[in-house]
Amino acid sequence: xxxxxxxxxxxxxxxxxxxxxxxxxxxxxxxxxxxxxxxxxxxxxxxxxxxxxxxxxxxxxxxxxxxxxxxxxxxx
Numbered sequence: 001x002x003x004x005x006x007x008x009x010x011x012x013x014x015x016x017x018x019x020x021x022x023x024x025x026x027x028x029x030x031x032x033x034x035x036x037x038x039x040x041x042x043x044x045x046x047x048x049x050x051x052x053x054x055x056x057x058x059x060x061x062x063x064x065x066x067x068x069x070x071x072x073x074x075x076x
Contacts (some may be wrong), residue, residue, distance in 0.1 A: 022069040044072065 001069035036042075053060040058075040
């Protein structure tokens, strides 16, 4: 079937017309720090939402990794 020149061209609805981004993702978004945590290089910050706690006469500080959420306890 041939299209006459007077008919307007309508956009196609098939999935082949979707544009796929071929740009490589930036290094920052690619790993997002997850590779550092898997290698043991966590970025711990003190978790202030935990109430004050004392064990064996020492202050218990709970630290949480900003990237992966792993926690560790430290006696000071």
